[in-house]
Amino acid sequence: MSDTTANLRHKIASAGDLQAVVRTMKSLAASSINQYEQSVRALGDYARTVELGLSICFRAIDPVSAANGAGQGADAGVIGAIVFGSDQGLVGQFNDRVADHAVKTLAGLTHQVQDAARRQPRVWAVGERVQARLADAGLAPTGHFAVPSAVAAITALVGEILVATEAHQRQSEFSVLYLFYNRPSSAAVYAPVDQRLLPLDDSWRRSLTDAPWPTNNLPEVIVGDTEANRGANRGADTATLRALIREHLFVSLFRACAESLASENASRLAAMQRADKNIEELLETLNATFHQRRQSAIDAELFDVIAGFEALAKPRRSAQRR
Template sequence: MSDTTASLRHKLKSAGDLQSVVRTMKSLAASSIVQYEQSVSALGDYARTVELGLSVCFRGIGHADALTGDATGAEAGVSGAVVFGSDQGLVGQFNDLVADHAVKTLAGLTEPSRDRSGRQLRVWAVGERVQARLVDAGLPVVECFKVPNSVAGITPLVGEILVAIEADEGLRSALPILHLVYNRPHSAAVYTPVAQRLLPLDESWRLSLAERPWPTNNQPEVIGDDSGVDTGTLRALIREHLFVSLFRASAESLASENASRLAAMQRADKNIEDLLETLNGTFHRLRQSGIDEELFDVIAGFEALAGSRRSKQRR
């Protein structure tokens, strides 16, 4: 059925309304990216403070493995992973990529509930959509958390994750391995999936912190037991390090999600622009064709009327 001017007007209006929605979503995504990037930047000073505290503790520790864990080759204990995804659509392959990366990070499963070293496996998902993909891949998701919709919602989310991890008996009773898997903003490809091992603490990282110079001439001291270390202080600082890492991962994941949505909205806006250009062209051609037909009808009527008058005059 061929288009009419009325149907084309309806299509143009619908496309214009859709373009308004798309451009609004573009603006929201762009502003969200800025606030999440700013939150990561603001977190830097706090992270630096935590690292300075850890550096003081690590200098006096001769048995750091007992506190921070060195689980390489250990067959007992638990491996865990926190995977950050999304709850909303219009993000392209955002959840697929991070789920695939999580599967690769935890690859070599001997059975659904254990990793390649025989450790029991726990997976916490942030976002219902990524949870579904992890379950389809055969990973044991023990709990799913909602994705925050603002910076203010990140801190409660991190608190819930820490409570869930600390409540897990396996992670409390043995030297744990804990990974973070999330999408990180990347200028060349919008975002890229990354995996970070939180526990046990990296040996080279611990040594670099222990060798980091104090920024002032007043050297701090940690009041501890006979071994010269306050395990309570160290554990508190490690918990704050986990908080910082989880907060940064969540904020970067949300920035990546909005960057993916922004890219999708930019493509949609371009497609709508092309559609509007095509519809406008078709509408103007059809309208001009209608005007031409009306003019031809007027001219034909005028010529017929003039011919009739000339015939009467001849008579």
């Protein structure tokens, strides 16, 4: 026999320990999904407030000023991208799917650029795993960020991303900025999506401008009641627009990061469910084999006892016949 009962008992104990770890990871992943989804829902009211503020600024400022405040003015054709992935494994095809989507989308966008020197996009990777996938695909990341381990750490990550991208944008290294991340759809299902972060989408800006205000009193930016301050209202409008755009960028990055983390944990949950099922099947096979071997050993021992008894009893029966 290739496996003794002692070896089988050891394998069963090891598989049981592994199953306990897998089920713990399942519980943590399910709990994390709920936290990240709640953070996205809580962000909705603040995002709505920022959009209302932007709608007022877009009404008050001419399109050229709004476009400049939205992040235009850099050299055309250079594309920047932020790709959200994971630092840890056991997430199935999570990183592969978002990396493939980013590579294909960026290839289609950069193909339209005439200047070959500007076809290489500036890419920032969030997560070591997706960074490796992008590098293997020929997109060497310009920068790398660690994936936050909790909802409270997302704000710090968003601040780091904004500082890094603004520094490169001031140097005219890119004119368009895209986000790539996985978005949960239902249960453990997710899909890679992309969003143009800068410059602001024209149709989205027009929809905000044309949207009706929820009350009959339209707000306006006022810096003071004096005559001198009234002349500064135009500058205040522009400053307010820039501040609201920064908040819009923050909201977009925060939502993308939270949805990516929810998708990551959904993918991990699905992977752990498959692992749990496989371990359960393995345990059933090992237990069946263990009981079969144990029963075979017991039967062999009984046969030995009976054979010994028969060997001892045979001379006695022969003597009695004499």
